[in-house]
Amino acid sequence: MSAVERWTRRVALAAAGLTVIALGTGASYEAALRHRATRAYPVRGRLVDIGGRRLQLDCRGAGSPTVVLESGLDHLGSLAWATVHDSIARTTRVCAYSRAGILWSDAAPGPFDAERIPRDLHAALAAAGERGPWVLVGHSLGGPYVTLFTHAYPSEVAGLVLVDASHPAQFARYFEITGRSMKPPTGMVAFGSALAWTGLVRLVAGGDAPADWPTDAVATASAYLPTSLDELHAETAAIDATLAAEARARVLGDRPLVVLTAAAEMSAERLAAEGVTRAEGARMQAAWKTLQDDEATWSRESRHEMVRDASHYVQFDRPDVVIGAVREVVARVRGTRASVAR
Structure with missing residues (x-):
């Protein structure tokens, strides 16, 4: 040598x-x-055992129907509803929770299955002694999850609010417009999940939340980000299967439904992040409105509202609109039950 x-x-x-x-x-x-x-950052609400593992469930207020809040594809979990939770609780009982592996909730065993989401949520509500009927509120990918819950437990769901919710055809439509996949990338999430134990995620992930997001929610979610990444990766990788399952379950009958759609013009920052031109962005937004119009047809008793000054997180930009939509559906459910009783 x-x-x-x-x-x-x-x-x-x-x-x-x-x-x-x-x-x-x-x-x-x-x-x-x-x-x-x-x-x-201790547990908000309580940890509920659903058979050898626990889900975080935060229920407030009193009254019926009980509103259940389902977050989108992010690491905020129950905290995605921080700006509306207490206000809804002044009207009725309301529960926010974190899916398996997010924030304080224990991870689920085995490969991800979108059908597991409603089973987990149903088990947590039952174990906590919460009682329906339920008004389900789903943001983004939470929309498919509450649709699947309705399909699995139809007699228990009385109404829904979809907040800029994912649609089964959205990525096919976006591909037609841009000529490339617009699905959330799995590579970086997988990389972060694999290296979370090294501390690297904490070093590189700070300061990426929009300035107008609730600071306490962001700080808490950031503290638990490394342990939430496994679930985020699993949900991201399964997004096609999740949307396909939603397509098979989207008949909502005559349940009261309000569809809220973010309609603020795409900012230069978002256009750059998405890698699209302003013309493509405009076409994507037009397509999104059409898809949201379609979601409003899933129930015979629906209303669709375009929220012109809100981005994707409508509950952060216009919490009043989300609160109003939830209260509207709750009132309609109560009115229906009262008329049946008479």
């Missing part, structure tokens, strides 16, 4: 050793911060 080869080998071994030390230090850092998160 030449001197150069010996030197190269020593450098490689030294680099490998430093990498091991860095990873070990990062892992210790991550473990410490996970422990700190449980003390700094």
Whole structure:
């Protein structure tokens, strides 16, 4: 072995050793911060056992029907509803929760299955002693999940609110417009999930939430982001199957339904993030309105409202609109029950 080869080998071994030390230090850092998160950001509501694992469920207020809030494809979990939760609770009972693996909720065993979402939620509500009928509110990918819940437990669901909810045909339509896939990318989520134990996620993920999001919700969700990434990756990878399941379950009968659609013009920042031109963005928004119009046809008792000054997180930009839609459906459910009783 030449001197150069010996030197190269020593450098490689030294680099490998430093990498091991860095990873070990990062892992210790991550473990410490996970422990700190449980003390700094304790469970909101309660952890409910659903058969050997627990889901976080935060129920407030009193009255019937009970409103159930389902978040979209993000790491906010129940905190996605922080701006509307208490206001809805002044009118009726309302429960927000975090799906398996998100925030405080335990991970689910085995591969992801969208049909598991309504089973988990139903089990958590039952174990907590919560009682229907339910008014389901779904944001973004939460729309398909509440549609699947309605299909699985039709006698228990009295009404729905869909908040800029995903549609089975949206990605096919966007592909027609842009010529490329507009599905959420799985690569970076998979990468983050694989390396979350090293502490790297905490170093690179800070400060990416919009400035107008609730600061406490963002701080809490960020503290639990490394442990939420496995579930986010699983849900992202299964998005085609989830939307296909929604397509088979989208008949909502005559339940009161309000569809809320974000209609603010796409900002330059969003256009850049999506990698589309302003003309393509305009066509995508027009297509989105058409798809949301279709969602409003899933029930014979529906109303569709375009929220002109709201982006995708309508509940953050215009909480009053979401609160009003929920109260409207609750009132319609109560009116229906009262007329039947007479």
